[in-house]
Amino acid sequence: MIRKHYQKLVAAIYDPFMKSLEKVLTEHRRGLLQKTSGIVLEVGAGTGVNFPLYPKDVEVFAIEPSVPMYKRAVKAAENYPNIRVFNIGIEAVKNYPELPKTFDFVTSMLVLCTVPDPQQAAGVYRDVLKSNGQLLVLEHIHATGRFYGKIQNLVNPVWRPLTDGCNLNRRQDWILKKAGFNPLFEDYFSLGTDWYKAVMVTEN
Ligand SMILES: C[S@@+](CC[C@H](N)C(=O)[O-])C[C@H]1O[C@@H](n2cnc3c(N)ncnc32)[C@H](O)[C@@H]1O
Known part of the structure; x- marks a missing residue:
């Protein structure tokens, strides 16, 4: 019950909280997402x-486990058939009958920081990608500078x-490489306070 209300609050403040960061992030999101085709x-x-x-x-199949976030995503998708x-x-993707078995x-984006087991998630990414499929990543990672890293x-x-x-303080880039993803392109950038973001396009 408390968690439900808490998740509702997080979903309600997410977009206002991200607004200033999105001035930079949106261009990275767009650059990656414009590369997509197929499923x-x-x-x-x-x-x-x-x-x-x-x-x-x-054709986008979007997944979201938090009910309040999911409801907002459903509303946002109303304009996009x-x-x-x-x-x-x-964790449920591979056994979910309404989803395709593989994806192009x-x-x-800003997800591997939150999933309970990022190694397992990376394994699922590999399993559901077609053999020539690509993983498009925008994640915030542990600061590389010692001071901000310690903070x-x-x-x-x-x-x-x-x-x-x-x-x-996760290194999603390392996790993905360890899972066998081979970067075709990678870029690291700071948002001014050594909060590094990683952008990666990888082959399966
Ligand atoms: C920081 S938000 C990022 C949302 C969005 N991708 C963006 O770029 O703004 C992290 C999202 O990951 C979702 N999440 C948490 N655990 C997950 C899991 N096991 N599988 C898929 N998504 C998960 C959360 O519910 C939350 O909506």
Whole structure:
């Protein structure tokens, strides 16, 4: 019951909280999502912030496990007949009958910080991608500078419960490479305070 209300609050404040960051992030999102074609799995769609940025002719299957986020994503998808949203997490994708078995693209944006087991999630990304499919990634990663890296380690135990599970100190880029993803392109950028974001396009 408390968790339900808490998730509702997180979903309600997510877009206002992200507004200033989106001035930078949206261009990265757009650059990645414009590469998509065919059938796409969007993991952890949140409020549906990516939906307007897909080409209109791709078929997007978006998944989102938090009910309040899912409801917002469903509303956001109303304007996009090519986008369907499902109230499940990445762990359930392979056994979910309404989803295709394989995808041309998987998109993962600000999600691997939050999933309970990012290694397992990376394995599912691999399993559901077609053999020539691509994973498109925009994730925030542990700061590379020692000072901010240490601050993030210190803040993380407080940050995580306040943000419904987001971790500041994961290296999603390392996790994906360890899972066998081979970057065709990678870019790292800071939002001014050494909060590094990683953008990756990888082959399966
Ligand atoms: C920080 S939000 C990012 C939302 C959106 N992708 C964006 O770029 O704004 C993280 C999202 O991941 C979702 N999430 C958490 N655990 C997940 C899981 N196991 N599988 C899929 N999504 C998950 C959360 O519910 C939340 O909506």
